[in-house]
Amino acid sequence: MKMRKLMSLALAGVMVLSLAACGGGGSNAPASSDSGDAAASTEASAGGSLQVNIWDNNQLAGLQEIADEWSATSGVTAKINVVDWDNYWTLLEAGASGGQMPDVFWMHSNTAQMYMENDLLLNLDDYIAADDAIDLNNYYEGIVSLYNSNGHQYALPKDHDTIALLYNQAIFDKYGVETPTDDWTWEDVYNAAAAISEAGAADGVYGYAINTSNNQDGWYNLVYDYGAQVITDDHKGTTIGSDAGKAGMEMMRKILTVAAPQATVAETGTDSLFQSNLVAMITQGSWMINSFYKAESHADYKWAMMPYADVNGNGACDKGERWSAYNGLGWAISASCANPDAAYSLISYFCNEAGQKKQAELGVTMAGYKGVSEEFANAFEGMDVSPFVRIEEEGDLYFRPYTRNTTVWEDALQQQGAFLDAWQNPEDPAVMATACDNAQAIIEEAIANE
């Protein structure tokens, strides 16, 4: 009898543990931040602690180092929690509706407008005016204005990012294909990808890989290279269904015919395929450098500037033919933060010149502060990441397309009824043209409903 009782107790224990593990693993955010919030609200009144939420694990170590430096001077501890991208927004929205937001957190162009308009973020105007260390003119304009609503500033620019072409030197060498240079057009990418995919077929190696979800770091850029816009400058429309937009996506389609099949890309992921040395080229954003820098075969991984589209056919890259998306996160403070002074002091520390330099030096991300790109380029010993910086001079930047509720159309574009159809059928140009028309309609409908 005793034995049975013990067994049932043990079983119950295991089940409770697995529940906890589910909370911790599946949606790791809620469990950790609930306890964290409780701790923060009790300690904050004593001036003790701030709850900070971010979504990128690659940046945790560097940011925590800067935050600890700040803690040493301010006496307030800052605990940074990482919540993965999808759950981050679910959690933040639930927190915003229920009045339980973290004190300090990242804002993103996808949702910034919604949060600002609903007064969920602390208005920083007075703080910035009183702060000698922050002058908004020193930051990338697009990022400053992104976090500005009705003339009020709701977040400080944390960083900015650009896109570059990543290639695996070893694969190019193995199949005797010339490696990408800054003078490459998308046509060159196609030729190289075709050569590698053909030669590497027996080894399961592909020349190129891109999924419909690689938008900002992928096909968006082709749309701009050929002269169209995913979202127009006024954030009220799109020209993706125009002839120029279709020309860009037609180039994409051509590359897809020699790239890894969509099913493979969806099941395994382009980054995993690349890091398994099964794909020769992908495009990626500067926020991902760390992940490739620390990868097993990082010595083979090289970056090149984004290819351009020789639209006018003069054999050179002219203005408006080479584009990279850029985006910037913002450090925001919850409007209901119990200790706004300490929270502002922290984000000011992250965003002033010294903090931004340090963030670049540590290789966390490129700065939101202008003029510290050198520090970032030097942060990765043995890996040349200058293509991310050079495109700012030698190409054009467009801000990551966003509207008031970006996710609605952004997700729809990646799925059936839009570009997934074309990714499935790369051989047929008509499917891609229809997908562009569908995309145009999807975006217009989404904006109309906002």
Place this chain on the structure above:
Amino acid sequence: MGKKKGMTAAEKREAIWGWAFILPTMIGLIVLNFYPAIQTVYQSFCKTGDFGKGNIFIGLGNYTKIMADGELWQSLWNTVKYAIIEVPFSVVIALLLAVLLNRKMKGVSFYRTVFFLPMVCAPAAVAMVWKWLYNQQFGLLNNIFHTKTAWISDPKIAWISVAVIGVWSILGYNMVLFISGLQEIPHDYYEAADIDGASEVRQFFNITVPLLSPTTFFIVQTRIIGALTVFDLMFMVMDKTNVALSKVQSVVYLFYQYSFTNGNKGMGSTIVMILVVFIMILTFILQQAEKKLVYHA
């Protein structure tokens, strides 16, 4: 039948204490279940604003819109297909396992534990492991059988692949329920059958199956409801850009997509309401069937 008049002081005290004891559960239910349920009904008639503010009442607008959209019906059909695989297989296999493990043999508790283990694992972790087993290029399944099957990307078979995970995960739980049901069957019947010379197979179909039918019915009913509300398997196993997703995604997945990814709580509530009505109708039919199918000794 005097109501309050007839109550003695002792009865009154008892009644008060009775209420006091169920109060914590009542409050929990009201705050965590009833209130959200009523809110869901209300929001399904609204064009909801951001962060739960500024809801505009639009009557049946959400219903007419979602019902005209093929996505809902496709998802409902996907869910039903999932249930058609999950429920019968998990019940039949669990019953066989339960009969085999309800005997005196060496290591019975070891086997029972092994079959119950998937139930103890976090569903998200289970789904992750299966996702990599199924992987077309690097998965264990294709490597063992030297095939190139797109287990979770081929719309024709992906729904079966996902349902298999469902069967595997729930098997142990159903088995435990069946074992407890089996132990309630008096042994006399089997002894009598032995004397009469009935074979084991005959005993199984003529004694075990009918006497177990209340348990079977309970499991079938709870499993149908469970299968119709499936979400985590699809969510964890299928990437957003998986071409088979639209042929596999469940109604609850669609609800998640609308409510949390797109931030459209009103439409999400509408989808859930339709699912609730569907389950209610099904449960009613099952309850009617119980009278005919279940053998009460």
